[in-house]
Amino acid sequence: MLPLRWFARRLLLAATVVFGAANAVFFAFRLLPGDPVRSMLGSTNPTPELVEQVRHELALDEPLAVQYGRFMRRLFTGDLGESFQLQQPVGEVIGDQLWPTVQLATAAFALALLAAVTLAVLTAHRPRVRRIVSTLELVAASTPAFWTGMLLLALLSFRWKWFPAMGGSGAVGLVLPAVTLAAGLVGVFSQVLREEMERALEQPFVLTARARGSGETAIRLRHALRHGLIPLVTLAGWAMGALFGGAVVVESVFSRQGLGQVTAGAVAGRDLPVVTGMVLVSALAFALINLAVDVLYRIVDPRIDERSIG
């Protein structure tokens, strides 16, 4: 199975990434212009006493080294602090909103993958159809999620009332947001998939497969597709990032719960603890996803040798 040493090394790498992100967010906040406490309290004219009180509570009046030490110590115990704006522990804030975003991201990813596979299989090496579909994919990838979302909402929710405009429970409420998010991904996925599939279709083993009497669809699905999915595995890392970023917009348009809203609100309100928590969660997610991609690579492509990536 998987060589243990390789896996352990990857895990260590992931941990290093998260650590690096924690450092980055710690220093970034303190390098930004303006007083963080006043930013957190907004433009609502807080009394000077309140400002000092908050500063003291957040230990922002301590020397930098002390702050750093405290930050790191709390991090290792998993304590992300408390959100100032929301008066809730950051872990709770993020934990509550994690599932809807994961739901949305997964649904969008699955949808995009399915659509991309279908399109690529049908249009690889078929020049006429390919041209039309390629253009549509380009349009889909270039259209901002906001616009697509509003358009879908206006048509399918406000006019025809097939879907709810806000939240919505279960699968029905997930459809429009997932489609909106997936639209941005489909274009990229199917282009890559199709390129690789076309390359695979030109290989000798396809000729051999044809010589065995396999039909066109069978060849595309059984042989070419698997080759095409390899670069997609690489893209998966990027896709996750795009999904989380896109989720912010989509959640806003469709009034969905999720980490996108939390992040946007925390950044706008300079809620330092929540932003820190979000950066760390994202870093962790990225590191884990990349780890999964590495593992998946080895499963999908049996040619990858331990030696070559040791």
Add this chain to the structure above:
Amino acid sequence: MGVDGSRAGDALLRVEDLRISFGHGRHRTEVVHGVDLTLRAGECLAVVGESGSGKTVTGRTLAGLTGPGATVDARRLDFDGQDMTAAGEREWRRIRGAEIGLVLQDALVSLDPLRRIGAEIEEALANHGVGTRRDRPGRAVELLREVAVPEPEWRARQFPHQLSGGQRQRALIASAIAAGPRVLIADEPTTALDMTVQEQILDLLAARRDAGTALLLISHDLAVVARLADRIAVMHDGRLVETGPTERLLAAPTHPYTRHLLDAVPSARRPRRSVVPAAGASTAAGNGGVDRTDVSHGQATGAVVLSVEGVGKRFPAPGGGIDALSGVSCTLRAGETLGVLGESGSGKSTLAQVVLGLMEPDEGAVSLLGRPWSGRGERSRAGLRGRIQLVQQDPLSSFDPRWTVERIVAEALGAGGRRAARGHRPRITELLGLVGLGPELLDRGPRGLSGGQRQRVAIARALAPEPDVLVCDEPVSALDVSVQAQVLDVFEHVRERLGVAMLFISHDLGVVRHVSDRVAVMRAGRIVETGPVERVFTRPEHPWTRQLLDALPRPGTSPTSPAGRSMPGHVS
């Protein structure tokens, strides 16, 4: 066997006036102009020709796989009496695999690298409804056993890259014969395989032929063809120039092209003589037939330019390590050519890398021109770097595809440490002239050159820094036979003019015999025999050398069953 060499058996495939063209309208090109073929059960017909002759496309067309954009016309194209000229895709699909099988070269790319061997074989079974889902895996294993793949149950679950070259090719054959086709079209089935393995594959194919399959063998390698074919058809420029029984054709060819082909093959069975260039090809400065017998008897007297002493190299691998080289020693004198003969895995490529200083040996030392070469940093070697140069097998990948010929050669001049600042072009033109190319090629890119021209440019580039030693790693293996001959002549010419010493690595016995003064035979990381080329080839001492020479296909012999020749265990 009948007088004309044809075997008894039904005519399974009949082709009359086959014409194949590509493109439409104004861009339509005809590549095959009226070919007639007949293939009978239990018989092997070989279609021979060089690249561009149309043999491959003919072979594919007989399986209905000519490719997109092709127009196929024939007065007659029958399979077993059934007219296939107007057959649709569905018809062909029914026949492919079940009636007509196709075996391609290089199973590493002819089998899906992402699928297990067993799955590939089962696909053929499934397509034609052979067996049920449950017993197909079993049948696949049986087929692997039939083609003599050891430990078939285990191998069936492996991926192509985990098998050796020979095993892969057998597996490929297994998948082609799985559904029991009566016709087998084999397109260069043994290219890219070692000599000994080649022998086994040919035995396998012969066995199929004997069992009643009609075998269409497409190849450029006359030696292979000679061993297996009952009849030979020679193709040139899309036309069939000569057909006839093997023995007759090889002994007394009638068509000039056939004669030219036969002559161009450097044979391991005849002592070296220089090659007559084909009419119309650009001539290397001919030295027609200089007798080098005295040199080939090993009496080179020049100074030692390259010395390899006790070199060993070990690669780490799970389960110990692999000794790519162990205790390798040899010397190269000025002006002589040392041929290194070995199959894949013998360590010859590693030796090339160590000699060039691209890899450090774990033991032993290499010295160049009397000075230490291995064990030094690259910086301290920089001055000597230009004195030893490399010519590789595939120049296309060693050239930057965007560069022109002039620039490619000029780069070597700059790197050699002997820069003629402004006067590069005269020198480059001179170098190109040395390898028989004219100045009109200076501005061409590598893709605009033929294989032979590319290889010559590679030689010119290698000669630019005026090296004392030229390391050639399979330099002609990827070339057609007649082009090969020309390039070998270029090497010859270069050596005459410049007195450059060459380390010539190849797996092809004929080529090695043709160019070398002395030869070192390598096997499993060791040199098993060294000596003057004539002596080694006529009176081999080491059993392995003997085995290699025995494995050469002989025209006119009928192959005995493979069981009679038991090969040592790990070779396959």
Add this chain to the structure above:
Amino acid sequence: MSPRRHRTVIRRALLSAIALACVATGCGTGPGGGDGRDGRIVYAVDTQPDCLDPQISPYDVTAALGRNIFDSLVAMDADGRIGPWLATSWQISRDGRTYTFRLREGVRFHDGTALDAAAVKATLDHTVAPQTKSQYAAGLISMYTGATAVDARTVRVALSRPYAPLLQVLSTATFGIQSPTALRANRGRTCLKPVGSGPFVFAGWARNRRIELDRNPNYAWAPAGVDHQGPAWAAGLTVEFIPEAASRFGALSSGQVDVASAVPPSHTGRLRHADGFRLLRADQPGAPYTLLLNVNRAPLDDVRVRRALQRSVRLDALVKALYSGAYDRAWSTLTPATTGYAATTEGSWPYDPDEAARLLDEAGWTGRDEDGYRTKGGTRLTLHWPYMTSLMRDQRALLGQGIQAEAKRAGIDVRFTALEPGAYLEKALGRDADILAFSWNRAEPDIMRSYFDSGQTGDKGGSNAFGISDPRLDDWLREASATRDPARRAVLYAQAQSRVNQQVLALPVYAPATLVGAADRVRGVTFDVQAYPLFHDARLED
């Protein structure tokens, strides 16, 4: 002869992913917005409150929602008169530093606790307690020194100095009385568990989704001016958060919500003419959207330049173009809906580009550079106006650009730049700008003191962004904050508004209004004096 099904890892993973997604989301629930009707009103708002404790949060939305959950000691009517609510009567000492309230009987909080003097004291103490970290309310009662429960129904509030606006302050939702039991039990978590005595009970908060409020069946103490005294008609109020204006409006028009707040001004026409919907409008009291000018720094330290700026912008046209008549042009630093608004300010200065040019010439800005801007001694007449994008509702960014364009025609270079919060606050607090603009919703003319009193600078918690120090204004505004004589106050504030305009210490632009869209099936939505929607009288008609 069908090809055998080949289960690749990929395909299996794909199917599992879909199955997982389906199961997790509970496929099959039907469409339709909030929960089923049965008398619940669905109300869509644009912002989510950060915290539901009105004494902590400074945001309007908290107060707006809190108005339905909490009752206040006293109530203010549309004319600015204070009437009884939880307090049936009160007395103010002659020196104005002691207020004694008599509380109503029979009032119970949502958790069953009875309202008594101790409860009132608890809320007031909670406001000023340091651990509460009140971001707004504490500043409003900075003169509060303590309260005493004289008996169960009498509470005495002590101040360090007289403060006329105190009753108005106590009438707001910001000072809604919370259950003392809840305050004690939820210490540190009051944001998430508001317990009041109002017509609606807090029933749940799905963050970023909705807040549920249920009817309080025991409610019997509504203030005067409300249609009925008893419990609310609606079974409950579901507040949905839909930040995107187009989504919110679409949800209203497609029937998925009953009431929608913050209707974009451009959509008001559509609502007015649509069948089945109507536009509800309430003018906001307090300070209109006003440009404050930095009178302590060149070039705006010269009153002629300020006056020139004032006269070179066609505010009427701008406001009408941007807001299609939904908002009115403002003439004073108090909106018309505020007590003490001086109508005499209306039309008190014309759009007069010639006058503006003359003033600028007189001020020495006679040169012109190649872009057409005025210069003096080689320096261009530049005004820096930073803003924060997050605060730019009502298309204020466009408005700013319009003013910028108008100023350009007079040769004034207005640099209207977006800054992120940290940088913006740095500039604002450091007074490193020429113009800052904002509005303030408060039903009390005392807001002017916050803007113009020399002691109310930003670092002290006030809104006097540029440290305006006008002794006459100081006197008037301070006296107005101390005296309780309405007539005297009116005079003082009128003088103040006049002076501000005359000295061009600020440039008022438009008076915001609350624009709420409602489906016709919803009746009885009213507004309190701060233009927050009230749902006590609201009901659904089928």
